[in-house]
Every structure is written in structure tokens, then in C-alpha cells.
Amino acid sequence: MTKERVKVKHLGVWSVAWFFAILSALYGLIAGILAVIGAAPAIDASILVAIGAGILGIIVSVIVWAIGGFIGGAIAAFIYNLVFAASGGIEVDLDVES
Template identity: 40%
Template sequence: MVIKRINVLKLAIFQGALMAAFGLLAGLFFLLFGSMFAGFGGHSGAGLIGGIGALIFLPILYAIFGFIAGAIGAFVYNLVAGVVGGIEIEVE
């Protein structure tokens, strides 16, 4: 089997959704550790607000950049695959 072409929009949507999930995970870490370390300094409210902001902002930011990177990656793959013939995959 040879992958000759990748649908740019489908890959961009997939990559955006995958990166949004990673952004949610990163936001959870910011929420957890930001609240914990802010509590050491006596400013627990600031760490919680920053963590909640990260929990909202990071998945959106990751999704946008993931979508753009997926679209660019698929477009470049299609250009290169047209020249070299694509990726050959052996399956059983």
C-alpha cells in the first residue's frame, strides 16, 4: 500500500483536535501546579486564576496551532509525495 495523497482539511481537523486534548492536559498541569506553588507564596487566588485561565486558553491555542500545522504538513506531504511517490507501507 502506498499513501499517495492526504486530505489537507481532514488532517488539519484531526491534528487540531489532538492538540486541543494535549492543551487540556497542559492546562490541567498549570492549574494543579500553579495553585500549589502560589499557595507557598501566600497568593493562592492568583495561582488559581492563572490555572483556570490556562485551562481555558491553552486548549484553544493548541487547537489553532495544531490545525495550522496539520494543514501545512499535509500540503507539504502532498507536494513531496507527488515527486517521490509517497510512503510505502507493508501490511499483513
Template identity: 35%
Template structure:
């Protein structure tokens, strides 16, 4: 079996969703560490650190998803160009 062409929109959607999931994980970690660092900072910067961590949970998945979508589309496009020259990826299945 040889993959000769990848649908660009399909690849972009999948990579966008995967990247958004990683963005959510990164946002959750930032939220947790923002809470820990906020409690260590006391009254001066604690609220700001917690708010930044909360915003990371919202913003990072969106940004990761957008850039993952764009990156996936570019990669699929380049794969299609390269596969036209060299014939694609050969996959063995049972």
C-alpha cells in the same frame, strides 16, 4: 498500499483535536501547579497564580487547537508536494 495524497482539511482537523487535547492536559497541570504555588505564596500572589491556572485550562486548549490545525494543514500540504515527487509512503497491511 501507498498513501499518495492526504486531504489537507481532514489532517488539519485531526491534528487540531489532538493538539487541543494536549493543551487541555497542559492547562490542567498548570491549574494544579498554580494552586500549589498559590498556597505557598500566601495572600500576596496566591489568587493571581490560581486565576492564571484557571485561565490556562480555558486558553491553552484553544490556542493549541488553533496552532495544531494550522500545523496539520501545513504538514499535509507539504506531504502532498513531496509525495508528488517521490511517490508517497508505502504501508504493508495483512
């Protein structure tokens, strides 16, 4: 294998947006679970209401984080594509099999 240094000239806005949506959804899942665990001792309700509220909180957290990640990823890729000429791009080292 040889190493090759290349520059990223263009980022696909949709692919970056979807990547960050999925990554952020995973962060949202973790944040939602931690929030439920942290709030569990303070919940003064029946167990079924507490479980339902916890599940709903996790679902909302995943959705909100995914939407934020999608929008943030799209904006970042779009801006990268606009400033590529001025910045010279991002260098990436790749291992190439011959």
C-alpha cells in the same frame, strides 16, 4: 485476512488539519491541567480567583494548542501533497478482509 501494502498518494488537507486540531487540543488540556497543578502552591489569592484563573488558563491552553495543531496539520498535509511525486509517498500495511 490478507495483508496489502499500499502507498498514500494524497492527504486531505482539511481532514488532517482537523485531526491534528483535536489531538493538539487534548494535549493542550493536559498541559493546562498540569500548569494549574504546578502553579497551585504559588498562587497567593483567594480560592475563587485561583479557580477562575486556573479554568481560564486551561481554556486558553486548549484553544491555542488546537489552533496550532490545525495550522501545523494543514501545512504538513499540503507539503506532503507537493512532495509526493519526489518521495514516492508513505507505505502503509493494511489488513484486508476478503
